[in-house]
Amino acid sequence: MPRRLVTPLLLLVAGLASAAEDGKLLYEQNCKACHLPDQMIVGPSLIEITKLYARRPKDFLAWAKQPQRKRTGVIEMPSMAHLGDAALLAIRDHMAQASKGLKEQKPNPADPFLRPARRPEVRRIFLPDAGPAAIAVALPGDLAYAFDAGECRVRSVWRGGFLDDWAYYKGNGKARVVLAGKVIWRTGPEASPPPVKFLGYAVDAAGLPTFEYVRDGATFRETVTADGNRLVRRFAVETTGPVELRLDPATTASAGLRVGDVLRLTPAEAKAFTLTVRLP
Amino acid sequence: MILFALTLFAATPAAPAADAWTDAFPLAAVASPAGVDDQVGGMAFLPDGRLAVAFHRGEVFLRSPAGDWKQFAEGLHEPLGLLPDGDGALLVMQRPELTRLEDVDGDGRADRYRTVWDGFGMTGNYHEFAFGPARGPDGALYVALNLASSGDGIFPEIRGAWSPIGRASREQMVSGKGFASKLAGRMYSRVPYRGCVMRLPDGGRGPAELFATGFRSPDGLGFDAQGRLLVNDNQGDWRGSSPLHVVTRGSFNGHPASLVWRPGWDRGDPLDLPVAELEAMRSQPAGIFVHGELSNSPTQPAVFPAAWGTLAGQVVFGEMNAARLVRFVGEDVGGVHQGAMIPFLDTKALRNGNHRLAFAPDGALWVGKTHLSWAGHNGLVRIEAPKSLPPLIETVRLKATGFEVRFTRPVDKATLVPALRRFRYKYHVAYGSPKVDEEKLSAAWSLSADGQALTLPLPEIREGFVHEINLKGARSVDGRELLGPVAYYQVIKTK
DSSP, rough: HHHHHHHHHHHHHHHHHHHHHHHHHHHHHHHHBBBBBSSSSSSSSSHHHHHHHOOOOOHHHHHHHSOOSSSSTTTOOOOGGGGOHHHHHHHHHHHHHHHHHHHBBBBOOSTOOOOOOOOSSSEEEEOOSSSSSSSEEEEESEEEEETTTTTTEEEEEEEEEEEHHHHHHHTSSSSSOOEEEEEEEEEEOOOOOOOOOEEEEEETTTTOOEEEEEEETTTEEEEEETTTTTEEEEEEEEEEESSEEEEOOOOOOSEEEETTTTOOOOOOOOSSSSEEEEEO | OOOHHHHHHHOOOOOSSSSSHHHSSSSEEOOOOTTSOEEEEEEEOTSOOOEEETTTSSSSEOTTTTTTTEEEOOOOOSEEEEOSSSSEEEEEEEEEEEEEOOOOOSSSSEEEEEEEESSSOOOOOOOOOOEEEEEEETTTTEEEOOOOTSSOOOOOOOOOOOOOOOOSSSSHHHOOOOHHHSOOOOOOOSTTTOEEEEEEEETTTTTEEEBBBBOOOOEEEEOOOTOEEEEEEOBBBBBBEEEEEOOTTOOSSOGGGGGGGGOOOOOOOGGGGGGGHHHHSSSSSSEEEEETOOSSSSSEEOOOOGGGGGGGGGGEEEESSOOOEEEEEEEEEETTEEEEEEEEEEGGGSSSEEEEEOOOOSHHHHHHHOTTSSSSSOEEEOOOOSSSSSEEEEEEEETTTTTEEESOOOOOGGOOEEEEEEEEEEOOBBSSEEEEEEEEOOOEEEOTTTEEEEEEEEOOOTTOOOOEETTTTTTTTTBBBBOOOEHHHHHHHOO
16 A cells, blocks of 8 residues: 555544544533433433434534424523534534434433322422412321412312422423322412511421411411311411401301401401311 | 554543542542432531531431431422521522521421511522522622523412513413513513522511622622622523623623613613613623633632632632533722633533532532533532642733733743633623634743743733633643643723
């Protein structure tokens, strides 16, 4: 072989090898956290990406520089425009290489941190049928309820499991939690909500919360327990004036005067009273 | 021949050579509590040496110096900041509020979750994170609120007053993505104080006040050794590359969405204002985390303690997307604070996801990791304070005639090949920015007799530009690699 032929060939091979190495390194540095060869994690697998863009390098570049929203239940891919076309094409080549001959694996659907609810247990998270400052409480037995810290009210009660929150965590808060039970009581947003201020909660040795809030100038302490098919809401209210509460037909009061759906309590009555919600 | 060449190249080791970073700063993973999704949202040392950590799914644990974990609290909603508050109490910033966790009965577990401040709005949009608190030298607490993202709409029920300012109606925003992404502005602020830094006087007991506007996703606030409030932000709309801001009262820090919360705002939708007007209003970043090269997602600042030698008093930031940290070396020039960003612990061994930083009483730097389903990692890493500093860029100072770089060790002149350039980023609504007005520079440089001061005279230094000083390949006189050999100095003022 004449000598002058060898050198350019060697150079070419060297060039290819280093481009491949660059592609691998660039992929590891910039894409691997979200794209695995054979499995959807945060983003689609390299198998899927290669299938989509096998013959469309330009479209690949367009996506990488300005990712779109395509799939549901996934986060947005950040733009990779800063890497430049040459680096992105090297990554594309590496993606094709690295997925060659592999078979797509099922994404891991299970929550690796799944555990049964402790009962009682308090968890703040995005819930259905409540404002965004929601608190879920699992009670001993099979009941759970949602307390809305924005409105300072119990919003819903469900029976069965507690929360199915894997979609929430996978989607980084985009998906609301699914209640792992059947909703058996709920109340909609208030038409003309009084001024409220959430003060927080105390938990007893078992973990049962007592919520504290100011509603219309009166300071409420509310502890909710389950009693068979009843939800028992125990109140201790400090107030100088009368307290008015709107009750639904399933709720009865241990004290005060009820006219229609409005319960009126004197300051003395408000000191200690119970609302009992009959549940199906 | 060709086959042989191929084999040769394939066999070339891809692994980096012996890692000088970890030789100088030994680091090791720390075991997390069992069964916990160990993404770290908040982390701080208590005066008694225990480490308090708030995790992604709402647990707070305390770790004894001997390494035992004990659960302190649970059930918090995406905690992203934690600060000891005396008497064994912890302040935690979670999505809906700043909470004080108190152990009233002294059994080692919080039994009181006291709401310190929840006077800000929430739309339910997933991107409305809440960061902080940082305690100022004035005794006040400072927190920062993320904007909502057009990646999604809002809940039918919200907390806080709805701002009518914006192109999409509330109904349209509830109906979801389509409208949000087209009309909302990429990141938006439709409920109170989203995109603002808030001040809570008297350790959170006083009434909250709006301190500064103009943020997008400020996942990292803290005070430097001189009591300046440092807040960084993440590259995106109006953020050509992630900036570091020294935040002062009333300042507007660049992202327009939160301007609507300025007292007396009567200019309508800030997105409709001419960019030139916004440019004139905004305070300039003190430093730039150069996207791609340095940091794509900077996080919490921390101040090096005495155990770190001449780095003491300097600031170090976490970085989510790359396996490194970033140092900031600032100085006052012409009445403003500005300075250089320098890569630190730039080693694969660190891994990415570097979210929360805390220095232990013994000087070790602890890094808590997260990913939140983006790029990142999980768990905790401990980095020992160095016995002696390796060759590093110690400081970069702007002089009347150019830059002066100081080293921690004498540098071998024969290994110095300074490569200089400057560039800047566009200030615009689009997501990120390419480097623009890029220019290579050359300097007739000189090294001091002791080998520790490099002078780089430049005929012209330009305000608003990042000046890159790249010393790749430099070695100390004893033959060691200069670690983190690049500095990116953001010039606001030349004198």
